[in-house]
Amino acid sequence: MDKRQFLLSAGVAGLGLMSVHDLLAGVADTPALTLAQDEAFWATLRSQFRLASDYINLENGYYCFQPEPVLDEFIRNVRAINLEASHYFRTRAPDDRRQVRGRVASFAGCAVDELVITRNTTESLDTVISGFDWKPGDEAVMANQDYGAMIDMFKLQARRHGMVNRLVDLPMDPKSDEEIVQVYAGALTPRTRLLMIPHMVNITGHILPVRAICDMAHAHGVHVMVDGAHTLAQLDFRIADLGCDYFGASLHKWLSAPLGAGVLFVRRDRIQNLWPIYGDESVPADDIRKFNHTGTHPAHTDLTIERALTFHELIGSARKEARLRYLQRYWTAQVRGLGRIVLNTPADPSRSCAIANVGVRGLAPAELARVLLDDYKIYTVAIDGAGVHGVRVTPQVYTATTELDALVSAMRKTAA
Numbered sequence: 001m002d003k004r005q006f007l008l009s010a011g012v013a014g015l016g017l018m019s020v021h022d023l024l025a026g027v028a029d030t031p032a033l034t035l036a037q038d039e040a041f042w043a044t045l046r047s048q049f050r051l052a053s054d055y056i057n058l059e060n061g062y063y064c065f066q067p068e069p070v071l072d073e074f075i076r077n078v079r080a081i082n083l084e085a086s087h088y089f090r091t092r093a094p095d096d097r098r099q100v101r102g103r104v105a106s107f108a109g110c111a112v113d114e115l116v117i118t119r120n121t122t123e124s125l126d127t128v129i130s131g132f133d134w135k136p137g138d139e140a141v142m143a144n145q146d147y148g149a150m151i152d153m154f155k156l157q158a159r160r161h162g163m164v165n166r167l168v169d170l171p172m173d174p175k176s177d178e179e180i181v182q183v184y185a186g187a188l189t190p191r192t193r194l195l196m197i198p199h200m201v202n203i204t205g206h207i208l209p210v211r212a213i214c215d216m217a218h219a220h221g222v223h224v225m226v227d228g229a230h231t232l233a234q235l236d237f238r239i240a241d242l243g244c245d246y247f248g249a250s251l252h253k254w255l256s257a258p259l260g261a262g263v264l265f266v267r268r269d270r271i272q273n274l275w276p277i278y279g280d281e282s283v284p285a286d287d288i289r290k291f292n293h294t295g296t297h298p299a300h301t302d303l304t305i306e307r308a309l310t311f312h313e314l315i316g317s318a319r320k321e322a323r324l325r326y327l328q329r330y331w332t333a334q335v336r337g338l339g340r341i342v343l344n345t346p347a348d349p350s351r352s353c354a355i356a357n358v359g360v361r362g363l364a365p366a367e368l369a370r371v372l373l374d375d376y377k378i379y380t381v382a383i384d385g386a387g388v389h390g391v392r393v394t395p396q397v398y399t400a401t402t403e404l405d406a407l408v409s410a411m412r413k414t415a416a
Contacts, residue, residue, distance in 0.1 A: 017069050020048060020314050032322040039401060042323065045315070046398040055377040056403045061202065061230060061355055061394035062381065064256045066308065073307040074258050077300035093299055100302050104251075104263055107309055109238025115265050116292040117302055121229035122149045124248030124264035125196070127291050128225050129153045131274040132194060136162030141187045142196040143170050144386040145203060147227060150196060164191070169387060170201065170208075173346050177209035181216050188220050195224050199231040199242070203383045203392060205328070205345045205355030207235070214243040223270065229253060232263070234324060234353055236317035245270050254354075254396075257308040258301045264291055320397060324354035327395040331404040332356050340415045344388050357383060359390025360415045368414065376410040378403075 023044055027035055035041060048067040051057065066074065081088055097117070105112040118124045129150065132138075134157050142151060144167050154165045166187045174180050184195060195217045200207050214224045225246040231237065232249035233256075239247050247265040251257035266274060272286040280293040312320070329349055335358065336343045344357035360368055365382035369391045372378040380391035395404065 017310060017314060020045070020069070020311065024314050024316075032316070032318045033326075035319055036322040036326040042397065043400065046400065048311075049398045051398065055373065055379050056406060057379050058393045058395060058399070058403070058407065059379050059381045060396040060399075061253065061392060063259060064253055064396055066256050066258060066304075067311055070256060070258075070304060070307045070311055074300060074304040077303045081300045081303075089296070089299070096299070097302055100305050103306055103309060107313070108232065108249075108263060108265065109240050110247075110265050111268065113288055114268050114271075115263055116288050117305070118248070118262040118264050118292070119260050119294070120252070120262040121147070121227060121248045121250045124262050125150050125225060125227060125246070126153045127264060127277055128246045128248070128266070128274065129157060129194075129196075130277060131291075132157070133273070133275065134161035134163040134193075137191055138163040138193050139166055139189060139191040140164075140194045140196065141166045141168065141184060141192055141222075143168050143198070143201075145170050145201050145206075145388070146196060146198055147202055147229070150227065154196075166192075170206065172204070172206075172344060172387070173348075174351070177212050180208060181212050184213055185216050185220075188217070188222060192220070192222050195222050196227065197224060198227045198229075200228075200234070200353070200355065202227075202230055202355075203344075203386065203388050204357045205230075205352040205392075207231075207351050207353065210242045210244065214245075218243070230355060233312055233317070234321065236321045239265050251305060251308065255305075255308050255312055257305045260298060260301045261305055266291070315397065321353060323397055324395065325349065325352075327399055327401070327404060328352060328354050328356050328393075330401055331393070331408050332358070334408045335411050338412065338415065341411060342390065344383075344390050354396070355392060355394050357388055357390045357392050358411060360411070363414070365389050365391055371414055372407075372410055376406065378407055378410055 027041060050068060101117055102112045105115040140154055157163050158165055168183050168187050171179060197208055197213055199210055210226055217224045223245040226242060226244040228247050228249040233254035245267045249263050251261035252259045266288055271288055276290045278293040280290055283290040332343055335341045340361040342359045342361060344359060345352050365384040369380050369382040372380055380393055383390060383392050
């Protein structure tokens, strides 16, 4: 057992997580790919979550609710902060926030002086977009399949500063990484300053070859900002391995932290020349904390991040990714190419994980989502734009294959 695992195990007893620890201890030597198919194991882990009984939740990509040990800690933190109020914020809050920030940086795989805790991905990436000193004619490149809030922020900069936005379309089922790299490369010009790319396309689940794209862009002198909203705690990776300049993610998604927690990574040598949203003369221009002047902040949210990290690390990133990949392939393999059913997610299993998008020819996405919920008690979300027409399906570790069987049956009946 390495030092990290020892410390993790030693701290579990006091965190109300012994049942999870004991469960994982029993499968310590089981390969992740084998464990991914062990329904009895995942059914036991499912007991750590309180789930709605009147519908099947397959829209976990928006907000993955907290497991009971994390929720219990959140409520305790709310009560503790409420008890001390101003005394807490003026005494212990800075040190606590620094500790949580260090824990998140260690998990994310970057230096602590390159990361701050934010409220969500949108805040993180909009900080970068608005922080550029845009000049008329400067250009930014992004995809039509990127998240709308960030595209809107780029449009705001265009109206305000006269910069230019160039949008590309990502191939639905690429034949190679190079095909994707060239889509972006073809949009770069000598005026391009920033390239935004999704680590995982939020509406299709398509995982992009981030490192290859970053290397290409850097060869042209272009900074790269990565939307990692759906990859942090879904995929097993480290930010340092991506080679990007900026990275934003939400912790209330796949980490199952409380709502209102996100992260922003800015490469150390990019910090000084990026403007913060809020002024704070107490922080030097080259200090990452200048992006974190949020006023009076709900500290109980940040404090609970550590419990969410412990729960995630007990499962293990590799085990979690393997299970999520298995769940997605479990149901998509049964409907891909079937009659009127259309899969808007790459066929190559290496290019996706938990998220997939499915549609029915001739049926509007909103109607498909309504039919699934009203007739089959399956909750999804309709996606109808950027060349994607279907419903997004996002299982989580607590999703049972029997629930996906229900989805497959519903899709077959609906398509028929």
